Amino acid sequence: xxxxxxxxxxxxxxxxxxxxxxxxxxxxLQIEAVKRGILEALGLEEPPVIRxxxxxxxxxxxxxxxxxxxSSSQRNSSSSGRSLHVLPVQIEATRGSGVDTEEExxxxxxxxxxxxxxxxxxxxxxxxxAELKFYKHLRMSEHLQRANGSSGWQVNVYKILETRSQxxxxxxxxxxxxxxxxxxxSFSLNVKPTIQAWADSEQQQVxxxxxxxxxxxEILLLIARQSDYLRLEVExxxxxxxxxPRRATDSxxxxxxKQKSCCRKSLLVSFKEIGWNDWIRAPESYNMYSCGxxxxxxxxxxxxxxxxxxxMHQLSGAAGTRLCCSPAAYEPMTLxxxxxxxxxxxxxxxxxxxxxxxxx
Numbered sequence: 001x002x003x004x005x006x007x008x009x010x011x012x013x014x015x016x017x018x019x020x021x022x023x024x025x026x027x028x029l030q031i032e033a034v035k036r037g038i039l040e041a042l043g044l045e046e047p048p049v050i051r052x053x054x055x056x057x058x059x060x061x062x063x064x065x066x067x068x069x070x071s072s073s074q075r076n077s078s079s080s081g082r083s084l085h086v087l088p089v090q091i092e093a094t095r096g097s098g099v100d101t102e103e104e105x106x107x108x109x110x111x112x113x114x115x116x117x118x119x120x121x122x123x124x125x126x127x128x129x130a131e132l133k134f135y136k137h138l139r140m141s142e143h144l145q146r147a148n149g150s151s152g153w154q155v156n157v158y159k160i161l162e163t164r165s166q167x168x169x170x171x172x173x174x175x176x177x178x179x180x181x182x183x184x185x186s187f188s189l190n191v192k193p194t195i196q197a198w199a200d201s202e203q204q205q206v207x208x209x210x211x212x213x214x215x216x217x218e219i220l221l222l223i224a225r226q227s228d229y230l231r232l233e234v235e236x237x238x239x240x241x242x243x244x245p246r247r248a249t250d251s252x253x254x255x256x257x258k259q260k261s262c263c264r265k266s267l268l269v270s271f272k273e274i275g276w277n278d279w280i281r282a283p284e285s286y287n288m289y290s291c292g293x294x295x296x297x298x299x300x301x302x303x304x305x306x307x308x309x310x311x312m313h314q315l316s317g318a319a320g321t322r323l324c325c326s327p328a329a330y331e332p333m334t335l336x337x338x339x340x341x342x343x344x345x346x347x348x349x350x351x352x353x354x355x356x357x358x359x360x
Contacts, residue, residue, distance in 0.1 A: 062345075085120045112209050123201070138222075157173075158210075174191050262293040291354060
C-alpha cells in the first residue's frame with residue numbers, strides 16, 4: 001500500500017505535547033508527508049508542471065466521471081451498509097414575489113432551493129456526510145472575471161427555518177466557502193447537521209438558501225440556469241436497531257473533546273493551500289484523518305497478539321514494548337489530476353482515508 005508509510009510520519013509527528021513552534025513544525029511534517037506520499041504513489045519525483053489545461057468539455061467530462069467513480073467506490077468500500085445518494089435540488093422562487101426564478105434572483109440576490117425526501121432518507125438513518133456541490137466549466141460569455149474584477153466571493157448556505165406571514169423567511173447559516181474568479185465555478189458546502197436533523201424528522205422537504213457576499217445576483221442567476229450541475233450528495237449508513245431518532249453526531253471512532261485514549265483525529269488536506277490545485281483538479285480537499293492517543297491495557301486491541309503484547313508490557317513493569325495507536329482500516333479515494341505528460345487522468349487509491357484506529 002503506497003501511502004501507508006505516510007501514517008508512520010503522522011504518528012511520529014503527533015507524539016508528545018505540542019505547543020507553539022512545535023505545533024507549527026508538526027503541521028509542516030504532516031503536509032510534507034502527505035505531499036511525498038501522493039507523489040510516490042503516482043510515481044512522480046515532483047509535481048508536474050501544467051503549461052496548458054485540457055479543453056473545457058474534456059475537463060467537465062472527466063469531472064463527471066470522477067463523481068461517478070467516487071460514488072461507486074464509496075458504495076462498495078464497506079460491508080456495514082454504507083451508501084451514497086445523489087438527491088435532486090429544486091430551484092424555487094421566493095414565496096409571495098409573484099415573479100419567476102430568474103427575475104427573483106436578480107431582485108433579491110438569493111437563491112431558494114428545496115430537496116424532497118425519498119425512500120433512501122428515513123428517521124434513524126445515520127448521515128455520514130452531506131455536501132451541496134456545484135461544478136461548471138464556464139464558457140467565455142459566462143466568465144465571471146468580467147463582472148467586477150473581485151478577488152473572490154463568499155457563497156453561504158442557510159437552512160430556512162420558517163416563512164412568516166409577510167413572506168419574510170427566518171434562516172440559519174450552515175456553511176460558507178469562497179468562490180474564486182476563473183473559468184471554473186465550483187463549491188462544496190457541508191450541510192450534514194441539517195440533513196441529519198431532516199432525516200430524523202417527519203418533514204417531506206428541507207429548504208435551503210444560497211447567497212453571495214458581497215452581493216452578486218449574476219452568479220446566483222448562473223447557478224439557477226445551470227441547476228443540473230447542482231447536486232446534494234449524501235453518504236449514509238444503516239443502523240441495525242433504532243429506538244428513537246438520533247441527533248447528528250460524528251463517527252464513533254472520532255476523538256471526543258480532551259480525549260487522550262486511542263481515537264481518530266481530523267486531518268484536513270487542502271490541495272489549494274499546499275499549491276497543488278493547478279494539477280490536482282478534484283477533490284479540492286479531503287479529510288485523511290490520523291490515529292493518536294494512548295493505549296491502556298486491553299483498550300482497542302487489534303488482535304490476540306496485541307492483547308498478549310499488552311499483558312507482557314504490564315507484567316514487565318512497563319519495560320516491554322508499549323502498544324501504539326494505529327490505523328485499523330481505510331476508505332478508498334479517487335484523484336482527478338494531470339499526469340507528467342499533461343493528460344487529465346483518474347487514479348484510485350485504496351488507503352487514502354483512515355476509517356478507524358486500534359492499538360497494536
